[in-house]
Amino acid sequence: MNKLKMHPAFARGELRRGKKVLVTGGLGFIGSNLVDSLIAHGHKVVVVDRNKPSFFKPLNPKAKHYRMDFSAPDIEKVFKKEKPDAVIHLAAQISVTRSIKDPLSDALNNIIGPIRLLEVARKNKVKRFLFSSSGGAIYGDYPKFPTPELCSVKPLSPYGIGKQAFEYYLFQAAKLYGFSTLAIRMSNVYGPRQGLGGESGAIGIFCKQISLGEPILIFGNGRQTRDFLFVGDAVEAFHKGLDSNLEGFVNVSSGREVTIKKTLDLVAKAAGLKVNPEYFSARPGEILRSVLDNRQALKKLGWKPKTSLEEGIKITYAWFNEHKDLYRKLGSSHH
Amino acid sequence: MTKKYTKVLVTGGAGFIGSHVVDLLIKRGYKVVVVDSMKKKKGWINSKAHYYRIDIRDPKLKSIFVKEKPEVVIHLAAHIEDRVSVLEPVMNAENNIIGLINVFENCRYSKVKRIVFASSGVVYGQQKKFPIDEKVTPWPTTPYAISKLVGEHYLNFYNKVVGISGVALRLANVYGPRQDSRGDSGVLAIFSEKMFKKQQPVVNNDGKTTRDYVYVGDVAQAFVQAVESDYIGEINISTGRENSTLEIFKTIKGLTKSDCKLVFNPKHKDVVRRVSLNPKLAAKVIGWKPKVLLKDGIKATVIWFKDRI
Numbered sequence: 001m002n003k004l005k006m007h008p009a010f011a012r013g014e015l016r017r018g019k020k021v022l023v024t025g026g027l028g029f030i031g032s033n034l035v036d037s038l039i040a041h042g043h044k045v046v047v048v049d050r051n052k053p054s055f056f057k058p059l060n061p062k063a064k065h066y067r068m069d070f071s072a073p074d075i076e077k078v079f080k081k082e083k084p085d086a087v088i089h090l091a092a093q094i095s096v097t098r099s100i101k102d103p104l105s106d107a108l109n110n111i112i113g114p115i116r117l118l119e120v121a122r123k124n125k126v127k128r129f130l131f132s133s134s135g136g137a138i139y140g141d142y143p144k145f146p147t148p149e150l151c152s153v154k155p156l157s158p159y160g161i162g163k164q165a166f167e168y169y170l171f172q173a174a175k176l177y178g179f180s181t182l183a184i185r186m187s188n189v190y191g192p193r194q195g196l197g198g199e200s201g202a203i204g205i206f207c208k209q210i211s212l213g214e215p216i217l218i219f220g221n222g223r224q225t226r227d228f229l230f231v232g233d234a235v236e237a238f239h240k241g242l243d244s245n246l247e248g249f250v251n252v253s254s255g256r257e258v259t260i261k262k263t264l265d266l267v268a269k270a271a272g273l274k275v276n277p278e279y280f281s282a283r284p285g286e287i288l289r290s291v292l293d294n295r296q297a298l299k300k301l302g303w304k305p306k307t308s309l310e311e312g313i314k315i316t317y318a319w320f321n322e323h324k325d326l327y328r329k330l331g332s333s334h335h
Numbered sequence: 336m337t338k339k340y341t342k343v344l345v346t347g348g349a350g351f352i353g354s355h356v357v358d359l360l361i362k363r364g365y366k367v368v369v370v371d372s373m374k375k376k377k378g379w380i381n382s383k384a385h386y387y388r389i390d391i392r393d394p395k396l397k398s399i400f401v402k403e404k405p406e407v408v409i410h411l412a413a414h415i416e417d418r419v420s421v422l423e424p425v426m427n428a429e430n431n432i433i434g435l436i437n438v439f440e441n442c443r444y445s446k447v448k449r450i451v452f453a454s455s456g457v458v459y460g461q462q463k464k465f466p467i468d469e470k471v472t473p474w475p476t477t478p479y480a481i482s483k484l485v486g487e488h489y490l491n492f493y494n495k496v497v498g499i500s501g502v503a504l505r506l507a508n509v510y511g512p513r514q515d516s517r518g519d520s521g522v523l524a525i526f527s528e529k530m531f532k533k534q535q536p537v538v539n540n541d542g543k544t545t546r547d548y549v550y551v552g553d554v555a556q557a558f559v560q561a562v563e564s565d566y567i568g569e570i571n572i573s574t575g576r577e578n579s580t581l582e583i584f585k586t587i588k589g590l591t592k593s594d595c596k597l598v599f600n601p602k603h604k605d606v607v608r609r610v611s612l613n614p615k616l617a618a619k620v621i622g623w624k625p626k627v628l629l630k631d632g633i634k635a636t637v638i639w640f641k642d643r644i
Contacts, residue, residue: 100496103489104436111432111485115478116425152472154491158436161488165432168481169424175476176421285496 020044021242022084022126024070024117025091027057029194030132030234034088035060037235046082048075049091055326056195071113079124086128086242087121089114096137099159100285110162115169122179130241131170133163135185135251135292136227146227146293149185149251156285167249174247182241187253187292191231191312192319196330202260203228203313206267207320208327216275220282222261227253227291230312233305240303250297254305257291266310270317336563336622340448342366343562344405346391346438347412349378351514352453352506355555356409357381363559368403370396371412379513391434400445407562408442410435411453413482420479431482432489439493447499450490451561454503456547456573456612458484466547466575466613469505469568476606487569494567502561502621504554507573507612511551511632512639522583523548523633527640530593539603542581547573547611550632553625557617566620573612574625586630590637 021038025031026047038045045063048070053059066078070091092110093099099106114131121129137160139147155161170181194204209216229252237252261277268275297303307315320327343360347353348369358381360367367384370391380386387399391412413431414420420427435452442450459467460474475481490501514524529536549572557572581597588595617623627635 103492104433104440107432107436112425112428115428119424151474154488156492156495158489158492161485161492164488165481165485168475168484169478172476172478172481 018042018044019085020046020082021086021088022046022048022078022082023088023090024048025089026063026065027051027053027059028090030189030231031090032058032060032193033191033231034090034235034238035063037239039063041239046078046084048078055323056193056330058193069113071116075117076120076124079120079126083124084126086130087117087126088130088132088238088242089117090132092132093159096157096159099157099162103158106158106162110159111165114166118169118173122173122177127180128242129170129179129181130238131166131181131183133167133183133185133249134160135187135253136287136290138164138185139290139292141287141289145257145289146255146291147251148293149249149296171248180245180247182244182246183249184237184241185249185251185292186234187227187229187251187290189229189231189234191316194231194316196327202226202263203267203316204320206264207317208324210267210271210273210275211317211321211324212328216264216277217280218260218264218277219280220260220286221279222264222277223259224282224286225257225259225289225291226263227255227257228263228309228312229254229305230307230315233307236306237297237301237303240301244301246300250301251292251294252297252303253292253294254309255292255294256309257289258309266313267317270314271321336560338363338365339563340365340406342368342403342405343407343409344368344370344400344403345409345411346370347410347453348384349373349380349386350411352509352551352554353411354379354381354513355511355551356411356558357384359555359559368399368405370399375515391438392429396437396441397444400441404445405447407449407451408438408447409451409453409558409562410438412438413453415479417457417477417479420477420482424478427478428482431479432485435486436489439489442499443493443497449562450493450499450501451558452486452490452501452503454487454505454569455480455483456505456507456571456610457607458487458505459610459612461607465577465609466573466611467571468613469571469616500565500567502564502566503569504557504561504572505569505612506554507547507549507571507610509551509554510548511636514551514636516640522580523587523636524640526584526587527591527637528644530587530591530595531641531644533593533595535595535598536584537598537600538580538584539600540580540605541599541601542584543579544605545577545579545609545611547576548578548583548629548632549574549625550627553627557621557623560621560623564621570617570620571612571614572617572623573614574629575611575614576629577609577611578629583633586633587637590634591641
């Protein structure tokens with residue numbers, strides 16, 4: 001069973017508003033949306049991200065950016081200077097395929113670096129640490145749908161192993177030091193600013209292909225399923241995570257299982273077009289079904305998804321269509 | 336069991352458990368290559384094995400795999416001090432996760448056929464039912480325990496996705512000759528040495544913490560049988576019995592004829608109070624059973640320490 005529990009030291013709601021939050025990967029897809037929202041809600045935000053701000057890696061003008069790797073030795077100085085109340089750790093190596101080819105660099109980015117960050121955060125009196133974990137990659141092909149918060153699974157890819165590994169370090173720090181930590185196991189997040197790399201970006205890729213009039217490719221028979229979560233809902237879950245004192249791990253997902261073909265139809269509908277996809281052989285190791293049980297998030301975090309897939313796809317398509325020239329230039333190498 | 340392979344590479348093969356494994360492999364007629372950093376000690380050397388002094392994280396490990404072309408790898412090299420891992424989790428993970436991946440990646444590219452990984456019973460954490468069997472959900476409580484469980488998960492990846500057959504041996508508390516008495520684990524080694532040196536040993540907590548103590552000679556046998564089987568998964572290597580620190584103290588005190596007092600360190604709390612691991616699966620799938628009784632094993636250990644002092 002899931003080891004969710006409340007931590008008494010954080011029952012006072014110290015983190016409600018106006019606190020300082022350090023966000024790693026704060027220029028990324030989820031990160032930049034989260035930073036905007038945190039600032040809109042009156043938080044001060046420090047972004048640690050090794051990238052340079054750009055259209056696809058936007059920096060909110062009210063956020064302070066440290067252009068550095070979150071695992072660099074200098075990170076300690078950032079904590080000493082900024083004294084953040086909370087850390088949201090989003091920066092990661094995000095490609096499952098790359099993790100299979102090069103498990104060593106995946107583990108350096110997704111296990112070793114994060115342990116170092118966790119240590120620095122704890123020693124610098126951070127009060128709350130949230131981690132963006134991954135439901136699909138941890139559960140793999142576990143044959144129970146929707147998949148609840150399992151703890152006895154062996155993830156198949158090094159990416160999933162790494163995500164779960166860091167969760168163990170989070171629990172250990174919570175248990176031994178009373179350091180308040182929570183892993184948010186997200187399903188496939190989509191929405192404006194989505195990149196085109198990684199494997200979870202089907203909606204973004206369809207939006208790009210349709211808006212640019214490119215051929216539409218489906219790998220496999222199109223009947224493989226995903227649980228797509230709108231980025232605005234994902235951001236909301238992090239807000240709830242900051243405000244709560246929940247520890248352990250929790251699924252954050254739409255809870256709706258939808259096929260890739262149906263997803264494509266919804267994007268086409270949003271675009272007002274009819275499409276004819278080309279089918280290619282399935283990618284090796286691709287998960288056939290994925291849908292997460294999100295009831296614990298409602299019960300323990302008071303969170304539930306608000307944006308329907310139809311609505312979210314409409315917003316996302318409009319954004320891609322508006323910026324299609326930039327996506328054309330970006331090509332498909334972007335991560 | 337029959338011999339299917341001729342050449343075995345043992346990481347950590349100059350250490351306490353590793354050296355016993357190497358000795359037994361040589362006796363069984365294997366060609367043995369050892370990779371060991373020999374950081375803390377000169378190591379236990381078998382003249383018939385070939386030794387490379389190198390850290391498992393070193394990129395140069397590749398040239399050893401390319402040159403030696405082992406068919407089997409036994410991965411024992413690790414940072415093993417549980418309590419130190421709590422203070423230095425990054426260092427522990429760099430050894431036990433990054434080092435392990437480096438070893439397994441070399442297995443991948445040099446076509447190793449089988450990996451035997453030294454995991455640990457610590458992966459279970461505090462459980463409620465004893466003896467613990469392999470089906471329960473592990474709940475590691477220290478960075479060391481986490482690193483061992485994560486190592487099993489990588490082994491599973493190399494097995495399922497890369498196609499290397501692999502088995503993880505979840506070792507109970509291994510004791511016996513050659514155990515390092517300087518660390519914080521290995522209560523038998525520590526008590527034996529202190530009592531022979533007429534020093535005062537300290538019993539942690541209230542002495543009632545129990546562990547499953549398995550003799551190193553039996554453990555070495557388990558490794559050889561794991562090499563020679565095709566079993567894939569995790570197996571307890573243990574006795575299924577529980578003995579308290581106090582019982583160990585009294586037995587060694589009797590054997591060494593020590594007149595030391597019973598001194599407790601109540602400040603030291605053990606998170607995990609009870610351990611015994613069910614060894615039935617090992618009997619079934621690799622035909623292994625512990626043979627050495629605790630009293631005989633302790634006697635052998637004590638004699639070994641006596642000869643060295």
